[in-house]
Amino acid sequence: LVALGAPVVARADTITYRSGTARPLDMEVTIQGLDPANNELKYVSRQSGTAGHKPLEQIVTIKAQNEKTLSDAEEAFAASKWDDAARLYSRALESDRDWVRSRAVVRLVEAANRSGQFGPAAKAYVELIKVNPATAATIKPTVPTDKPDAVKPAMDDVDRALGGQL
DSSP, X not given: OOOOSOOOOOOOEEEEEXXXXXXXXXXXXXXXXXXXXXXXXXXXXXXXXXXXXXXXXGEEEEEOTTOHHHHHHHHHHHTTOHHHHHHHXXXXXXXXXXXXXXXXXXXXXXXXXXXXXXXXXXXXXXXXXXXXXXXXXXXXXXXXXXXXXXXXXXXXXXXXXXXXXX
């Protein structure tokens, strides 16, 4: 029995990263996960088969083949479409992959801050404190000066998320 047609090739994830002052570079990888302790993305290069890691601050975007919502959120973030990015990262938090949720929660705080959405930023921040306190110390929700009334509902959400521990 002979099968005809093109060979089946597994699709790779693509990360776009900064290296020095050069323009960002793309690399096809299989993402292994995030290392919150070292703030790094762990992967296996599709070209060499070698395991590697990159600091998260160097990762511009992640295009994950089986995580369309995250990939779309990353595109919106890179394009400074903060409302779209916040909405999509919020949806990406529902992924069953830890590394996707870890990436999404950090980016959600940033995107929600930039779009003036204190409530989603505060909710994401509570989750970030739980999974990565070191990163949480570096980014915090920003209370919009033109919407001081946004604090009360957000604090109620934070209180619920922490199980009344405030």
